[in-house]
Amino acid sequence: MIKNPLNKIIASFSKKEKISIISQDKNEKLSEFINFQEVEKVYKELNSLIGLDNIKELVKEIKAFVIIDQKRKEKNLFTEPLVFHMIFSGSPGTGKTTVARILGKLFSSLHILDSGHIIEVERADLVGEFVGQTAQKVKSKVEEALGGILFIDEAYSLARGGKKDFGKEAIDTLVKAMEDHKNDFILILAGYKEEMEYFLMSNPGLKSRFPIYLEFRDYSIEQLMQIAEIIAQKRQYQITLEGKRALYNILLRNQLTNDNRNYGNAREVRNIIEKAIRKQALRLSNHHYLSKEDLIYLKADDFKRL
Incomplete structure (x- = not known):
């Protein structure tokens, strides 16, 4: 009836x-529970980045978990919040900070975090010079990060120093904050792979508190070329075929002559494009008439001596 x-x-x-x-x-x-429109924006922003396939897969997993978790609640099945504290390992310029900012937006749109804002800090922001300073500095930054992400770059530097160094106190205070504010913020520690592995061994209870470990791999030269074109296009420039060959040779030379740890990856590519733009400006500065094409194209000469 x-x-x-x-x-x-x-x-x-x-x-x-x-x-x-x-x-x-x-x-x-x-x-x-889910702002699907915002989630799609996050997907679009993340997918616009070159490479990072493991991070893109993680984002899919997080969204799927939130959906299934909500469906389990509707069926009165047991649910428990996942811990999303993360370790980012990789060279500078591989997208760690960019991804952290994107994840903040994702966690906000999925209602995992209240705001999803990101507080970026380094050792100097957390470690004091005198007794009592360090714990207070760490607590202050954690409070700023509540509802969002606390991102610590070169986190391994907290474990450096002798017996009189307060880095260990900063680590211990962070561990306590992770327990006291379990679901109120997400902690992301970032740095070189080898140093981060050593850092995680500096505190017995540290490694188990970070269930998500993401490796940011160095870009291939082909990927760096794609990134260069994107950077140029955003500034309304185009690289000629000869210019691309010159840029490829620069990237190849840098990869062969530099320690991969210190090679700047996407950050270095941005610097190269910006230098080429300045070289182009110098090349064109004495011309009385310039066409639109003249102003757009970056040529091989603009990449010489970079």
Whole structure:
């Protein structure tokens, strides 16, 4: 017997129409917990980055977990919040800070974090010079990060120093904050791979508190070329074929002559493009008439002596 007038109306629909209504109702329930429009923006921003396939896969997993977790709640099944504290390991210029900012937006749109803002700090922001300073500095930064992400770059530097160094106190205070504010913020520690592995061994209870370990691999020369084109296009420049050959040779030379640890990756590519733009400006400065194409193209000469 159908008592609800709405149910009576739905009963008269076809099976396909009923499924459509039920699906819409479920999506409306999920939309109370997930801002799908913002999630799509995050996907778009992340997918615009070259490489980072393991990070892109993680984002899919996090979204899927939140959806399934909510469905389990609707079925009165046991649920427990996952811990999202992370380790980012990799060379400078491989996108660690950029990804941390994107993840802040993701966690906010999924209602994992209240705001998703990011507080970026380094050793000097956490370690004091006198007794009592360090714990207070760490607590202050944690409080700033509540509802968002606390991102510590070159985190391994906290474990350096002798017996009189307060880096260990900073680590101990962070560990306590992770327990006291378990679901209130996400801690991301970033740095070189080898140093981060040593750092995690500096405190017995540290490694187990970071279930997500992401390696940011160095870009290939082909990927760096793609990044260079994107950087140029955003500034409304284009690189000629000869210019691309010159840039490729620069990247190849840098990769062969530099220690990979110290090679700047995407950051270095941005610097090269900016230098080439200045070289182009110098090359064109004495011309009385310049076409639109003249102002757009970066040529091989603009990449020489970089």
